[in-house]
Amino acid sequence: MTGFDTTVHLIYLACATCFVLGLHLMNTPATARRGNQLSAAGMAAAIATTAAVLAWHRESTGYALLALSAGIAVGAVAGAVTASRVQMTAMPQLVSLFNAVGGGAAAMIALIDTIEHTGPLADLPLQTTLTIVLDVIIGGVTFTGSLIASGKLAGMVPGRPMAVRGGRLANVALVLVMLALAVPFLTGRGGVAVLFGLLAAALAVGVLGTLPIGGADMPVVISLLNACTGTAVAMAGFVLDSTPLIIAGALVGASGAILTKLMADAMNRPVRAIIAGGFGTGDEQAVGVDAQRGTVREITVDDAAIQLAYAGKVVIVPGYGLAAAQAQHEVVALAQALTDRGVDVSYGIHPVAGRMPGHMNVLLAEANAPYPQLKDLEEINPEFARTDVVLVVGANDVTNPAARRPGNPVSGMPILDVDKARSVIVIKRSLGHGYAGIDNELYTDPATAMLFSDARAGLAALLAGLHAYAA
Amino acid sequence: MSALLLADITIFVLALLVGFEVISKVPATLHTPLMSGANAIHGVVLVGVMLLAATATTLTGYLLLFVAAAFGAMNVVGGYLVTDRMLAMFRTRRETSS
Numbered sequence: 350m351t352g353f354d355t356t357v358h359l360i361y362l363a364c365a366t367c368f369v370l371g372l373h374l375m376n377t378p379a380t381a382r383r384g385n386q387l388s389a390a391g392m393a394a395a396i397a398t399t400a401a402v403l404a405w406h407r408e409s410t411g412y413a414l415l416a417l418s419a420g421i422a423v424g425a426v427a428g429a430v431t432a433s434r435v436q437m438t439a440m441p442q443l444v445s446l447f448n449a450v451g452g453g454a455a456a457m458i459a460l461i462d463t464i465e466h467t468g469p470l471a472d473l474p475l476q477t478t479l480t481i482v483l484d485v486i487i488g489g490v491t492f493t494g495s496l497i498a499s500g501k502l503a504g505m506v507p508g509r510p511m512a513v514r515g516g517r518l519a520n521v522a523l524v525l526v527m528l529a530l531a532v533p534f535l536t537g538r539g540g541v542a543v544l545f546g547l548l549a550a551a552l553a554v555g556v557l558g559t560l561p562i563g564g565a566d567m568p569v570v571i572s573l574l575n576a577c578t579g580t581a582v583a584m585a586g587f588v589l590d591s592t593p594l595i596i597a598g599a600l601v602g603a604s605g606a607i608l609t610k611l612m613a614d615a616m617n618r619p620v621r622a623i624i625a626g627g628f629g630t631g632d633e634q635a636v637g638v639d640a641q642r643g644t645v646r647e648i649t650v651d652d653a654a655i656q657l658a659y660a661g662k663v664v665i666v667p668g669y670g671l672a673a674a675q676a677q678h679e680v681v682a683l684a685q686a687l688t689d690r691g692v693d694v695s696y697g698i699h700p701v702a703g704r705m706p707g708h709m710n711v712l713l714a715e716a717n718a719p720y721p722q723l724k725d726l727e728e729i730n731p732e733f734a735r736t737d738v739v740l741v742v743g744a745n746d747v748t749n750p751a752a753r754r755p756g757n758p759v760s761g762m763p764i765l766d767v768d769k770a771r772s773v774i775v776i777k778r779s780l781g782h783g784y785a786g787i788d789n790e791l792y793t794d795p796a797t798a799m800l801f802s803d804a805r806a807g808l809a810a811l812l813a814g815l816h817a818y819a820a
Numbered sequence: 821m822s823a824l825l826l827a828d829i830t831i832f833v834l835a836l837l838v839g840f841e842v843i844s845k846v847p848a849t850l851h852t853p854l855m856s857g858a859n860a861i862h863g864v865v866l867v868g869v870m871l872l873a874a875t876a877t878t879l880t881g882y883l884l885l886f887v888a889a890a891f892g893a894m895n896v897v898g899g900y901l902v903t904d905r906m907l908a909m910f911r912t913r914r915e916t917s918s
Contacts, residue, residue, distance in 0.1 A: 365835075368861050372842045375854050382907035385857050389900040392864060396896070399870040408874040416882040417873045420889025421866070427890070428898025435902060437909075444856050447863075447899050450891035454865045457888035458872060464884070465875040476825045575855055582862045587828055589868050595828055596835040597864040603839025604858040608851060700848055707851025714909040725848050 353405060358592070360398045365596040367391025372600065378720065395593055424450075437715040438675045441705040442502035445571050448578050449495035455581035456488025456548060462588055463544050471537030477588060482531045484584035485544060489551025490558065491577040497559040498570055502704055508564030516557050523550045523557070558624065565669060565783070566623045568705050569612040573620065576605025608706045615700035617752070617762030643793030645780065650807070653774050653800050654814030657683075660737035662693040664729060666765055670743015670777065671804045672703045672712060679808035680742060681716035686815055695722045697729035697739075697765050699747040726763055736770040741791075743776065743804045745783030750790050758787055773797040776807040853906045860899025866892030 350358075367387050374384025403409055409417075428447070435443045459481040466473065473481075500506035527550045533539040534547070562570055583598025585591075613620045648656075657663060667680060684694045696718065702709040710723060724732070733739065741748055748767040752759040767773055768791055775797060783789070791797055800807055846854050869888045876885050 368864075369838055369842060372839075372846075372854075372857070372861075375846050375850055375857060377847070378850060378907075378910040381850055381853060381910060382904065385853070385860075385900065385903045385907055388857060388861060389904075392860070392896060392900065395864060395867050396870070399867045403870060403873055406874060410877060412882050413873045413876040413885060416876070416886040417870060417889050420869075420886040421893040424890035424893030424895075425897040428894035428896070429901055431894075432898040432901035432905065437906070440852065440856070440902070440906070443898070443902060444852075444859055447856075447859050447895050447902075451859065451862045451865055451895040454869060454888045454891035454895065455862075457884050457891070458865065458868045461869075461872045461876060461881055461884045461888065465872070465877060465881050474822070476822070572855065575859060578862050579858070582865045582868075583832055585865060585868050587825075587832075589871055590824065590828065591868055591871060592828075592831060593864055594868050595832050597861050599832050599835035600839040600842075601858045601862040603836050604843045604854065607840060607843050608855060611848075611851075698848075700851075705852055706855060707848055707853070710849045711852045711906055711909070714906075720910075723849065 357398055357402055360394060361593045364391040364395040364398075365593055367394070368597055368600055372604070437711055438672065438677070439503065440711060441567065441571065441703075441708060442499040444705065445495045445499035445502060445574070448571070448575055449492050449499060452488045452491030452495060452574075452578040452581050454488075455578065455585045456485050456492060456551075458585040459484040459488070459588055460541075460544060460548065464541055469537070470534075470540060473537060475535060478535050478537065480584045480587035481544070482534055482547065484581055484588055485547050486527060486531075486551045487577050487584060488581035489548045490555040491574050491581055493552045493555030494559045495555075495571070495574045495578075497556055498562075498567060498574060501559075501562075501564055502567060506560075510563040511560045516561060520554060520557050523554050526550045527554075561625075562623065564704075566616070566618075568701050568703070568708070569609060569616065569618075569620065569623050571705055572605050572608035572612055573624075574605075576602050576609060579603070579605055612701055612706055615763060617759060645792055646795075646798050648774060648798035648800050650800065650802075650810045650814045651818055653798070654811050655818050656772065656774065657687060657692070657738055657740065657811065658690060658815055658818070660692055662732075662736050662738075663687055664695055664697050664733065664736045664739045664767075664770065666697045666699075666739060666741045666744050666748060666767060667709055667713070668699070668702050668742065668744020668747060669704070670745075672708060672743075674743065674804035676742065676805035676808050677712040677716040679805055679812065681713060681718045683808050683812045683815070684718065684722070686812055695724050695729065695732070697724055697726070697733075697767075699726060699744065699765055700763075701747065702744065726765065730766045733766045733769040737772065739767045739770040739773045741767060741773060741775040741777075742808065745777070745789055748789065748791050749783075749787070750794075751787065767791060768794055768796070771796065774800055776800045776802055776804055776811075778803055850910070853903050853910070856899060856903040856906065860896060860903055863892060863896030863899050866896055868892075
């Protein structure tokens, strides 16, 4: 190993250290930004070092360098523009889009490596062909899967579970095709055409696999796809024998795996069931009041506003409906007005509130909700017994007391103990079901009053009512 | 199995373990920036694409190189910028409240 190569390896090691330390600094909100900047600095150093490697070895053709720099320029501008313009509510689809292009790039590394391989492919050792195959399959599935997920989150692809006729059968067939193509390639008999066939099958699996998954399951799906991209990048690292790719890929794979587990636990659903899809979306429109057994008490905006105004302690429980209606500014304005009146206000945030892990915190942060008011599940649950009014905005299953009993779809799911409060006001468009597809017993509780409205309109009306009646 | 592959697998497994250890300590509040930041880290795929520039000699290779470089650069630049934007909000919120 020459001195130059040694230096390059040491710099790559320093970059990988920056990634780990950067993730470590994400432990607290106070240091998180510095962590991300450290990680970015490591990335810049890795890219600059690689540019130096290309310049040092002078093996690249002029066209290759042109293609590379043109690609980087186009991608950097596209990334910078979308990142600086995106709304915080649109964050999940953008993260999903960046995830897609990362997976796509990882798959293409295997393609380029194979296409440009000089000499017969049979010369490649099994470890290279195996990682090439894995890279193309995982990267391909992640690419289209993330694109569909991004489209669903952006509303360009319908969020409801789309059952493709014979979709499961088609997926099984495609997996068999992939196996049939992978075997000859692994033994060095397949050519580039086989690899393209594998890619096509993987792309199709990504589409067919993501379409049947409902909108409310998205926090789990994008975590899972994130883990897949990490793995694909690590595989690309094995193909190229490049340590920074292996380390970074493994880190992302671990992060995605942890988030997938956390989200699936918080939704009380096995990951396997979510991938199978077709459960529900939390997006359903009015189903009708008669779906509910027991009596439901309705409340007018004015009564609700007065009740909130004269409460001592209010907990706001924001859910998927608030994120979907983009009502974060309205809810924070209402909370601020209540705080100004001397009401003790806090937010009870369930882990799966919003459309990706932790999304609700970002939305409330954007609307400048004071940090000490944001409480997670463990923090807020003991406080409900001392709470006068809980305002539930667009959250459903995560407040269903049925979860404490065995024998129903939400059994065992960690919930917010909203029913322990003195009174509850639920802002919801209808009595429609959440993704679990069962009645919410909270709604027929005598302490609960329903305010049927869109989250945004309802919160705005409450604020107006607060100013009018309790000035 | 070559010594090189063994070394690579070792690195992979150890990095996975480090990842689990570091990331399980991140609070739920920061899960979105964490995912977005991790997303930016896998933009390191751009380094791999750049290394391949040394081998590309065919038209298909050049085209794929262009697309892969664009994808990778978008991943890196967009990922870090958007994470920074999110975390800036958390920072100011913390500072104004204390």
